[in-house]
Amino acid sequence: MKLNIKYFGIIAEAAGKTEEVLEVSDEVSLDELKQERVQNYKIQDPDSIQLAVNHELKFNIKLKDGDEIAFLPPFAGG
Amino acid sequence: MRYDRQIKLNEVGASGQEKLRQASVLIVGVGGLGCPAAQFLVGAGIGRIGLIDYDRVSLSNLHRQVLFSEEDLGKPKVHVAKHKLQQLNSEVEIDIFEEPLSIENAENLFQMYDIILDGTDNFETKYLINDACILAEKPWVYASIYKNEGQISVFNYQDGPSYRCLFPQTTRQNISCEETGVLGVTPGILGTMQAAEVLKIILGAGTILSGNLKLINILSGKDQILKISKRTEEIEKIKNQGIIPVSIHCRISDETKLYLDIREIFEQPRISSDRVLQIPLSELEDRLEEIPKQEDILVFCQSGKRSKKVVDLLKAEFNFNNLKNVEGGVETIIDG
Secondary structure (H helix, E strand, C coil), X not given: CEEEEEECHHHHHHHCCCEEEXXXXXXXXXXXXXXXXXXXXXXXXXXXXXXXXXXXXXXXXXXXXXXXXXXXXXXXXX | CCCHHHHCCCCCHHHHHHHHHHCEEEXXXXXXXXXXXXXXXXXXXXXEEEEECCCECCHHHCCCCCCCCHHHCCCEHHHHHHHHHHHHCCCCEEEEECCCCCCCCHHHHHHCCCEEEECCCCHHHHHXXXXXXHHHCCCEEEEEEECCEEEEEEECCCCCCCHHHHCCCXXXXXXXXXXXXXXXXXXXXXXXXXXXXXXXXXXXXXXCCECEEEEEECXXXXXXXXXXXXXXXXXXXXXXXXXXXXXXXXXXCCCCCEEEECCCCCCCCEECCCCEEECCHHHHHHHHHHCCCCCCEEEECCCCHHHHHHHHHHHHHHCCCCEEECCCCHHHCECC
């Protein structure tokens, strides 16, 4: 299945892009996707990162073709 | 006549203006977010505004904190802000608190206001605001910035989600605007949007950003809204245990060396060690005699950028030949 991935803040910097389309196996869960991307881009402090699926913050769910996944780090600047 | 243009709106009217006059708002942090928010809220005729900040105006504040002027450099922000805001609208009552928000003062302070506006720049204080708002049963308007991106939401509003529902787990990567750089307009836009949420809450107008996190990207112009669900256990935890301090203290990995930490006191993680001299960059000029010249010292900041400038400057202008920059910043010298 194809997933549309969006990156924000320091994650976008680590990835060198703000979005990408990923082809993954149909069985991949949200947690597995997170782990794989964290390793791929050497993203620090993964526990603090929240994920949104189709514009809704979610954890530990199954994914389906065409889902949009956002990787959201906490910001603190002001 | 002062409020004529907003009273003309259906959402305001004479009754809405009276609601604004009877309302009170506490602004925590009078910086990039807090300044524009304060200006518009004072302009709109909020009855009473509280300002809490212990910082002083510095030259590098002026590109984004346009409430301040060159003549204000070195003066306490809350005093200058009150003076300027009172010139804008003398009808508004302005309380000032020249102190940090702390576990000791937060809940009592919040009890005195209807809405809390977060103008802070560190995780420690954002979690503190969150917890104290849950205990004091007050809504708060949150915003944060990373370079050209911003996040804004309203927490603890009418039984809605809290900041801990969005980010249950904090991070050590506390990167301030001082560190990464920011266009002045970015906190200007976010702070102004925070003021808009405050007005909407008071007026009961429109859709409040509660349960929604708005993400703004100044460069791409693409904004997004993400839905946040309530995590009841995160809210109950605070109600049962009280404020849970988020303090990110670390130890240095090599205690045989001497270090100089030039970060401001709010920057995380803090290092607990008698081998670390803590002299924030903003005080460095007045405290040079505290830095020994006989022993080798490793100078660090968050990323290694500011500390490099400090090492070069102190060597060139003050004959410090014993200083070395920590290239990768604080993360490279701490344990774990």
